[in-house]
Amino acid sequence: MTATTTRSAPKAPATSQTVDRLGATAWTDVAVLTVLSVLAVLGFEPAFGHYAFLLASLGGIAVGTVAAVVCRLFRLPVPISIAIALAAYFVFGTPLAMPGQATMVVLPSLDSLSGLVLGAVFGWADAVTLQAPLEAPPYVAVVPYFATWLVALVSVTLALRWLPRARSRGTARAAAVLIAPAVLFVAGILLGTRDPFFAGVRGVLFAGIAIVWLGWRRGRTREHSVDVAVDPGLRRRKLVGTGIVVIGAVAVGALAGSVLAPPASSRFVLRQEVTPPFDPLDYPSPLAGFRQYTKDLEKTELFTVDGLQSGQLIRLASMDSYDGVVWSVTDPSDSTDASGSFELLGSTIPRPPLFTPGGTSEATIAIRQYSDVWLPTLGYMTQLGFDAHRGTDPSETVRVNTATGTTAITSGVGVGLRYTVDATAQRLPSDKTLAKVAPARLTLPPVTNVPDIVSSKAEEYAGSSSTAIQKLRNIERSLKTFGYLSHGRASDPVPSRAGEGADRMTDLFAKSPMVGDQEQYASAFALMARHLGYPTRVVMGFAPKVATGSTTTVTGNDVTAWDEVAFDGVGWVPFFPTPTKTDAPRNQTTRPKLEPQPQVRQPPAANPKPQDLLTPVKTKDNERKPPHTSFSLPGWVWVVGGVIVIPLVLYFVPLLVIAALKRRRRRRRERVGAADRRAAGAWDELADGYAELGLTVPANATRRQAASAFERQAAAQNLRVPDAGLVPLAERIDGAVFDGSAVSDERVGDAWSRSDDAVREARRSAGWLRRRLASFRYRRARRRPRP
Known part of the structure; x- marks a missing residue:
């Protein structure tokens, strides 16, 4: 270090007293934080599956950074700075994050402004529950925009206002400023998928740049703390040396990370730990309840329709999967284009992939006594709007399948719901x-x-x-x-x-x-x-009689089904293969066919002679036969039967019936369905086994949460669990269900083997009486819909 000289800050011209100037150090801080934010936000690419999110992400960084710099240059107080930043968020958020809802592409609209609020508050939940790539609803794109805007605003504000005040603790404050970009980096990991986006390279670059910047900030803090000037050559050599070391570490770390990186299946992401909000297989098949409408609800007024045209059908649900028992919607994990794939309702509903548009119609439907998750609609919807003045607006819980024209409300279709449907019919050419x-x-x-x-x-x-x-x-x-x-x-x-x-x-x-x-x-x-x-596919719906110019009331008798x-x-x-004839002949399947016989003259009827005129002939055999008496059991047999046999029957018959039901339940879970559902069945079997032993199954809990609850209850009730606990088993099954990879039969068998071992160990540790009571309990777990 050379001789020191006293330094004094240059005075600003008198004509610019209201505007500050930022030094090279401040601009370097801003540049470093911007680069770190860009590296962090690239982690959102697996969730969105395309680079369109970069416009919103980089725009959020720019808006937050510029707002923080401008407010610092004009020395505005913090409350006014926050107001300006919020105004910039809404003004520039429409063209950057929601251009489809903008007026003339760039001007904000009510839809875009509400989407900027909904995306910032509720978009995070949708980002981890919806299937990647994230495309709908439109406000999902607000998630990266809001995240980068907030991170840039906070980190740059702290770097320009709070960091320069540091003297002795400048390095600690610089490390605190890095918390916001680090949180954004972690958020990109948690909201992503099992397939990372250059995770090793981005992580090493992020860490290397942060370390170099912290070292540089530490040197700058020392210079200001002693108020001396340091030889620029020495400082440059020190910085270059540190950079060379970090660059070497980055290169080696990136190469080693790409080679030694753990498998994607071990990557922790939130979407693999969160149960999707709507799985149509959680609900009974709509067609299975057909007779409930025709019998129990035959004259019940389910809903009314204004604007229904003559001959127009009301769609309820479409089913294209058959297992020999019922027609149902397809498992979403089996096919992304079939009847089981639903997405959130957006401001507009895309056209079906296979569709020829015909006539359009608009109808208003008011729910009376209809109650289900399937929403009655017309044709293929183009718009769906709810009347919020007549009840709760369920727009956030609406799920739409554009391929089948089916709509569901996960919160349930409630009484009093009123909504308007704009629909386009399928154009039907001639045969x-x-x-x-x-x-x-x-x-x-x-x-x-x-x-x-x-x-x-x-x-x-x-x-x-x-x-x-x-x-x-x-x-x-x-x-x-x-x-x-x-x-x-x-x-x-x-x-x-x-x-x-x-x-x-x-x-x-x-x-x-x-x-x-x-x-x-x-x-x-x-x-x-x-x-x-x-x-x-099979479609279920309603075919009411329409009276022109009046409201149509739909009852259970109007239910119908057709094919497409x-x-x-x-x-x-x-x-429409259903016949209209109802006069089917009775008992034709059991009554034998009568063939005409030739007419024969019958003799006149003769009066029977009294039997007392006949003299019976006694024989030797008749004398030896004892008189005929009815068979009767001895009294001791009734006593034994009442005391022993009847209790045994009352004990073993229900036991055998319940055992048969449990065996049937297990066979369906273990053998029926896709491999991931069979793996999930292993956990359902474990949960039912523990519930039959008297443990409480937590409602609306993930498998990890349920496993922890089972372990706590087992410890309190002196029941043994596997040495490794139940959480690893829950994680294995969650991985098989949610990681998206092909699940082998060996993996399914391993899940069932571990589940059986866990239940078996718990039963062995339970008392004799508890095991007997468990044998008489039967529980069948049903996955409940997420609110």
Whole structure:
């Protein structure tokens, strides 16, 4: 260090007393914090899946940095600086984060301003619960904009206002300023996916730049603390040496990190730990409750519709997955384009991927006594608006499937809800036109456990036509010709069993005549069409009678079901295979066919003679036979039966029934469904086993939370758990369910083996009486929807 000289700050000109000037140190601080924020925000790329979020992210950094610098230059107080920063957030947030909701691309609108608020408050929850890449609702893009704006504003403000005041503790304050960019870096990791975006390179660069900056700030603090000037050459050599060391560390660390990085499956991200808010498989199949509408709710006024046109159908739900028991929506993890994939409602609803627009309509629906998660709509919606003056606005809990035209409200469709639907109908070409069109090539979930009789009837009914539309029309016409309509009510001419399972389909075709309602005929048509290789789905809804110019009241008797087949370049064409005839003959399946006999003259009836005129003949055998008496048990047998046998029957029969139910529950969870659902079934089996032992299953808890609760209860009740605890098992199953990778059968088997060991160990440690009581308990866990 050379000789020191006293330094004095240069005086500003008299004409610029109201505006400060920032020195090179301040601008360096701003540049370093900006670079660190950019490195941190790149971690959002896996969640958004594209680089469009960079406009909002870099814009947020620019808006926050400029607001902090301008307020510092004009020496504005903190409250006014905050007001200016908020104003800049809303003014520039519309073109940067929500240009689609802007007026003339750049001017704020009510939708964009509300989205900037909703995104800052609620967008974080959607960012970790919605499926990546994040595209809807529009306010999700506000998350990176708000995060970078806030980080830049706080860190730059502290660097310009608070950091220069430091004397002896300048390094500690500089480290505190780095907290905001570090939090942004961690947020990018937590909100991302299992596939990181150059995590090792970004992490090493972030740490290296931060270390160099801290070392440089430490030297600057020492210079100011002793008020001396340091040889610039010495300072430069020291800084260059430190930079070379850090650059070498960055290079080695980046290379080693790319080679020694842990597998993606071990990466902790929030979306893998949070249960998605809406899984349609958590709810019963809509078609399974068809008979509830036709019987229990036959005359119940479910909802009213204003603006419904004659012949227009009301859609409730579309189903394209069949397991031999019911038609249901597809598991969202199996297909992202099928009936089970739902997304948040945006200001506009995208067009379906396979659709030819026809006429448009607008209707207002008011809910009366309808209660479910499926929202009645018309055709394919283009807009959906709720009347907030008549009740709670459920817009934030609406989920839409644009491919099927199905809408659900996770909070439930409540009484008093009123909403307006703008919809576009599918344009339907003539059969002559469709004869030249091939069915669409779509990958739908396979149908399983289909009876052989359905396949044979499909070939028989389809006939030898050369076109797909003609074969489908033949099947539709055959079902309507040979079948009869019956809802199984007491007023129907013949009984009709509910259900669309394999046994009901066999019963429908094996007995003559065919008897059923829309549930059976729509299911049969879909199975036969799928057998022929045509993409078909079942749609449930309502077909009320419309009175022109008046409000239409929809009751349970208006429920219906139909089928839709996808044609290439056209869309989904509806088919209505349910017959309208209701006069089916009674008992035709059991009454033998009578053949006419030749008429024969019968002799006149003779009066029987009194039996007392006959003299019985006594024989030797008759004398030896004892008189006929009714069989009766001895009294001791009744005593033994009442004391021993009846209690044993009352004990073992329920025990066997419950054991059979548990065995059936286990087999369905272990063998039915995709691999990730079978792995999740292992945890459900564990939770049910612990609940049957008397432990309380926490409601609306994640598997990790439930595992911790089970461990605490087991410790309090002297029940043993595995040495490693239950949390690792919960994490293994969460990984199989949520990490998005292919789940092997060995992984599923390992989850079931560990689950069985945990339940078995708990049962062994329980007392004899507790084990017996657990044998008589039966619980079937059902995943509850997230609020």
